[in-house]
Amino acid sequence: xxxxQKPRGTQxxxxxxAARFDHVVETFNRVRxxxxxxxxEVPVFESTAVFARSLGETTDVVSKEMYSFEDRGGDSLxxxxxxxxxxxxxxxxxxxxxxxxxxxxxxxxxxxxERPQKGRFRQFHQLDAxxxxxxxxxADVEVIALAAQLLAELGVDDRxxxxxxxxxxxxxxxxxxxxxxxxxxxxxxxxxxxxRERLAKNPLRILDSKAEGDKVLVxxxxxxxxxxxxxxxxxxxxxxxGLQASGVDFVRAEALVRGFDYYRHTAFEFVTDxxxxxxxxxxxxxxxxxxxxMGGPETPAVGWAGGIERLAMLVAEPLTGSVVAVVxxxxxxxxxxxxxxxxxxxxxxxxxxxxxxxxxxxxEVAKKRGSSAIVIVRGADADQPVHVQQxxxxxDPSQLLAVLAGGAA
RNA sequence: GCGACCGUAGCUCAAUUGGUUAGAGCGCCGGUUUGUGGUACCGGAGGUUGCGGGUUCAAUCCCCGUCGGUCGCCCCA
Numbered sequence: 001x002x003x004x005q006k007p008r009g010t011q012x013x014x015x016x017x018a019a020r021f022d023h024v025v026e027t028f029n030r031v032r033x034x035x036x037x038x039x040x041e042v043p044v045f046e047s048t049a050v051f052a053r054s055l056g057e058t059t060d061v062v063s064k065e066m067y068s069f070e071d072r073g074g075d076s077l078x079x080x081x082x083x084x085x086x087x088x089x090x091x092x093x094x095x096x097x098x099x100x101x102x103x104x105x106x107x108x109x110x111x112x113x114e115r116p117q118k119g120r121f122r123q124f125h126q127l128d129a130x131x132x133x134x135x136x137x138x139a140d141v142e143v144i145a146l147a148a149q150l151l152a153e154l155g156v157d158d159r160x161x162x163x164x165x166x167x168x169x170x171x172x173x174x175x176x177x178x179x180x181x182x183x184x185x186x187x188x189x190x191x192x193x194x195x196r197e198r199l200a201k202n203p204l205r206i207l208d209s210k211a212e213g214d215k216v217l218v219x220x221x222x223x224x225x226x227x228x229x230x231x232x233x234x235x236x237x238x239x240x241x242g243l244q245a246s247g248v249d250f251v252r253a254e255a256l257v258r259g260f261d262y263y264r265h266t267a268f269e270f271v272t273d274x275x276x277x278x279x280x281x282x283x284x285x286x287x288x289x290x291x292x293x294m295g296g297p298e299t300p301a302v303g304w305a306g307g308i309e310r311l312a313m314l315v316a317e318p319l320t321g322s323v324v325a326v327v328x329x330x331x332x333x334x335x336x337x338x339x340x341x342x343x344x345x346x347x348x349x350x351x352x353x354x355x356x357x358x359x360x361x362x363x364e365v366a367k368k369r370g371s372s373a374i375v376i377v378r379g380a381d382a383d384q385p386v387h388v389q390q391x392x393x394x395x396d397p398s399q400l401l402a403v404l405a406g407g408a409a
Numbered sequence: 410g411c412g413a414c415c416g417u418a419g420c421u422c423a424a425u426u427g428g429u430u431a432g433a434g435c436g437c438c439g440g441u442u443u444g445u446g447g448u449a450c451c452g453g454a455g456g457u458u459g460c461g462g463g464u465u466c467a468a469u470c471c472c473c474g475u476c477g478g479u480c481g482c483c484c485c486a
Contacts, residue, residue: 005477055486064410065484082486110486115410117480194483210482260486277481305486329445360446367447376445387445 009114009122020312025107027153028127032105035146037129040104042086048076053294054085067111079111083128083305084287091132092296100133107308119278119310130303137235140266140286140302141242147282147304148248151270156314160281163253164268168224168232173264177203179222187217207255223254235265262289266302275310282306322394324351325366326375329359337377340386340404347403367391373400
């Protein structure tokens with residue numbers, strides 16, 4: 001077995017799976033335009049420093065989970081593991097602050113060196129929406145409303161719940177963190193080994209520990225609300241009011257946190273229980289500290305990213321059969337059939353004609369492929385030169401006949 | 410990095426407790442039937458049972474290793 005195989009954690013897609021993927025991306029592009037989010041393009045690879053800087057002290061992520069390599073000049077480059085850092089880099093480098101506030105969207109492949117499992121790949125794909133240069137809760141509201149409408153239009157909103165939390169401002173966050181450390185340190189004996197590790201590196205993460213023993217401790221851990229400054233409280237209040245006014249349902253998730261210090265205020269995830277251990281389909285929050293931490297001007301920002309593969313798994317099977325099959329009844333009718341094909345396509349109707357096979361075979365194949373209608377071309381001499389057989393509601397026979405009755409294409 | 414489970418035809422899966430020539434459906438190719446159309450039937454091609462070793466008279470089946478896959482843990486930007 002020496003034939004090449006795809007790298008672990010990558011995927012080939014065709015047919016229904018690719019159609020679902022495509023449907024998610026198309027829907028996203030349509031909806032983000034509705035909200036006035038322009039397309040942004042950033043490189044698939046960046047200087048390693050771009051991500052190392054944004055991911056900061058979490059050494060595991062930087063050293064073990066990134067696809068990094070040296071180019072021929074000896075520079076360390078990394079395949080992007082997220083969109084936000086690259087967009088922040090572009091914002092700083094190109095002086096986009098002159099355009100603030102910016103509403104940007106993109107989608108594409110991302111790379112993380114992880115063990116593949118359900119809904120987790122090494123090359124995966126995300127949708128991304130960001131608002132840069134806006135400190136107002138209205139930006140958070142709009143970003144979340146965009147996500148909610150996307151999910152609704154994908155028809156998956158009944159299986160997804162919006163979990164919402166606040167991390168407060170920098171002051172709030174620091175105080176809460178200290179409170180949590182104190183609480184868990186007092187119960188070291190019952191804390192799981194993993195969480196004892198987290199206590200030093202990333203105490204907020206203990207809140208979403210899966211260990212049963214930890215859950216008991218988490219239940220009476222101090223709540224962030226007790227540490228909230230007046231400003232942070234007002235921000236969260238405004239966010240919730242804005243969501244209600246936008247018709248977005250949510251539940252408060254007090255244990256929902258972000259590991260990095262540059263996250264402030266809003267944290268949210270759209271979660272489903274239909275995808276095994278990987279329940280988050282869209283996750284986001286406010287990262288007011290990031291652009292400043294990367295050496296740019298202090299810039300408030302909020303955004304989210306959503307897994308295309310995960311969304312595609314939730315989406316109902318997309319409608320197929322919007323293609324009309326043109327069948328030539330014999331070689332003598334091929335030219336006429338080709339003319340029909342041309343007329344349909346120029347009229348904006350998806351149509352195709354088989355490369356080979358007799359009429360009977362072509363009809364069988366067309367039905368099996370789920371064509372919406374079959375146009376059988378019998379020749380100018382026949383009683384009915386062109387016969388239309390409707391196969392699904394997606395086709396309108398009278399419209400097809402009208403198009404085909406037009407002059408030579 | 411750790412753990413559990415799984416690798417049989419192009420695809421989805423069978424194969425008694427370890428037993429003789431490893432089967433079926435789908436797909437593909439050919440034929441018959443049908444004859445304005447989603448038919449039925451007949452036939453054919455296609456396998457070193459992931460790979461390597463071991464136990465045994467005998468291994469798809471048991472054991473070890475290896476590679477690959479799935480799911481979970483860790484991590485989750």
